[in-house]
Amino acid sequence: MSVGQQETATRERAAGPPRWADGTFRNPVIPGMHPDPSICRVGEEYFLACSSFEYFPGVPIFRSLDLVHWEQIGNALDRPSQLSLPPQMPSSGGVYAPTLRHHDGRFWLIVTNVAPDAGTMLFTATDAAGPWSEPVRLPDVAGIDPDLAWDENGDCWCTTAGIHQVRVDPHTGRMHGPPRRTWSGAPGAQAPEAPHLYRIGDLWYLLIAEGGTERGHAVSIARGPAPDGPFEPCPANPILTHRGTHRPIQNTGHADLVQAPDGSWWMVLLGVRPGGGTPGWHVLGRETYLAPVTWVDRWPVVGDVSPVMPAPPWPPRPVPAPSVRDDFDDAGLHPRWVSVRSRPADCWSKVTRPGWLTLHARGASLDEPDVTFVGRRQQHLSCRVRALVDPAEGVGGLAVRLDERHHYDIEVGDGLVRVVARLGSVRPTVATRPVPPGPVQLRVDVLASPPGSWSPCEEPDVLRLGIQHPDGDFDPLAELDGRYLSTEVAGGFTGRVIGVYVASGTVHVDWFDYEPLDVAGTILAP
Known part of the structure; x- marks a missing residue:
């Protein structure tokens, strides 16, 4: 020693x-x-x-x-x-x-x-x-x-x-x-x-x-x-x-x-x-x-x-804090990553473009039951999620999913970034923005309503979907009411899962960040 x-x-x-x-x-x-x-x-x-x-x-x-x-x-x-x-x-x-x-x-x-x-x-x-x-x-x-x-x-x-x-x-x-x-x-x-x-x-x-x-x-x-x-x-x-x-x-x-x-x-x-x-x-x-x-x-x-x-009457035995970023450098996926119903070997890859997660489309959108989607559970009332997505060969992006009929998406492809909201039987495109070719950093901020601000119709949280520019500035394209992605509205037994998906063709994801926030929107330690 x-x-x-x-x-x-x-x-x-x-x-x-x-x-x-x-x-x-x-x-x-x-x-x-x-x-x-x-x-x-x-x-x-x-x-x-x-x-x-x-x-x-x-x-x-x-x-x-x-x-x-x-x-x-x-x-x-x-x-x-x-x-x-x-x-x-x-x-x-x-x-x-x-x-x-x-x-x-x-x-x-x-x-x-x-x-x-x-x-x-x-x-x-x-x-x-x-x-x-x-x-x-x-x-x-x-x-x-x-x-x-x-x-x-x-x-x-x-x-x-x-x-x-x-x-x-x-x-x-x-x-x-x-x-x-x-x-x-x-x-x-x-x-x-x-x-x-x-x-x-x-x-x-x-x-x-x-x-x-x-x-x-x-x-x-x-x-x-x-x-x-x-x-x-x-x-x-x-x-x-x-x-x-x-x-x-x-x-x-x-x-x-x-x-x-x-x-x-x-x-x-x-x-x-x-x-x-x-x-x-x-x-x-x-x-x-x-x-x-x-x-x-x-x-x-x-x-x-x-x-x-x-606290229990024994010393704490902490476990390693999860990494904020998944760089997709490992051969497999961490067990926290889940897909909808299945994850066929031919719908995703980490070797097509080393260091990137490559997704190949099955369904046409998150409305489809067999969509190619890789996500993780939302675990904090407020959080920030970002992903660097290259849509060179298709259309895809970042999604907050409750089920096929209730999800918010920000996707890139065909020279545009779009925010789409699926609310039951309707699926409006909420916002669009032209972008130059190449990878785009997509971002979703989930901000819970602050304690003590209750009113009878106040939403549980809001979701801001937008683009983060290389200089770090956030350009929100839409702010959406979080209650429509809740169990009390959608029904069922599940909760939100946030992740990346492909709607058509092939997209590549360089990295994915998940960061918890406090009620003021400040990043917390994991």
Whole structure:
């Protein structure tokens, strides 16, 4: 060890372990469209999976050492043989609500693919980062939100929304007996779903969501002596809900439990951050939140779920901050990049023009279900996105997408830059500007409405689409209302994805920047 290394080690020992800033952490712990979180722990490591709907690759997988700082380490379904999402499948179809578990030295992932001739599928891996196996199909397991749990005899129990339960062979997908209805929450409550079954002590607990994934969302629980009950509901149900409140986090539900090495218990769940006036519009989709859990009379009590939370009782274990810029210099794409339904090998390349991402057109625009699009989830209420696009052989650009019928685009081609807004059945060209031949730097600023400026019809944010000139000046061509790219307007289960696309021919993208902004539009650290 050198003298400098010895001095550094001495200072670190004197300072002690790293501390949480202000003794708090910030929720959501995984921002952007990361709904339906399922979590498991292996040793000191935590692993988490989320729904991915119509995007490919599917089921993002995250890893953490402290429950707060998460790094995406892959996507479980990254091959067409694992995940088929045909063009006729509507947006917000596809992959729903995975359950991720670790059992008998392997990771197990069960999902529902809501697409023709798909259904419930089970995958395994020795490493959560992959590769994951080909699917084991469970054709007789109906419904969504499948869960897996093993009892002391080694029997595997699959519980689905409804709430229905059956024993299965996870290696073959065969059922042992017919499914049976079990405890399904409060009488008359809509959408009993998201079941998770746990053995805790000498009791079995069945955790579910109910009330629908909108403002009435809630978490309830019951317990019984065996995996199949009979179940006794918690007298304090729902154990978590934000319905009927003014809290900044809404739609709380679809939860999963995990125990930390120190014996404490925690809950991951989904929630949204509505903005603007009435009824409130959430634009990022449903995000992953974290809350502490204590036990009273052998029932779980969930702590507050708020934007600023007391830190866990252990040192933080941060992960590397994501790079602002993707230069497309690596051979593949980072797992954060997703495409719509599929990403055929012949629609994109990094070798056609080394150091550039080359996109070849399939559909004619983002209105088409099989468009060539490569994007990432919007993860901040305010952000700035830029890309250097060369349209020498086609037309393409930068897009903010919610689905085929709701997206804002700024594209370059044929000597023009155009801003196009797809709003349901209309698709006006909002602005045009002539540009000289060659690459053009396109830019989108997403600016959330500042806190405290509420009025009944205020938009959640505005999007400014324009050109950034070589001298750094921004030339905005259009400012568009963000509410039309929200779930409350468009419907569905997803959130915004921002990326690059090609509408015709071939375009090349040299780099793509994503930078979070504060409410004043100032760039923040990633």
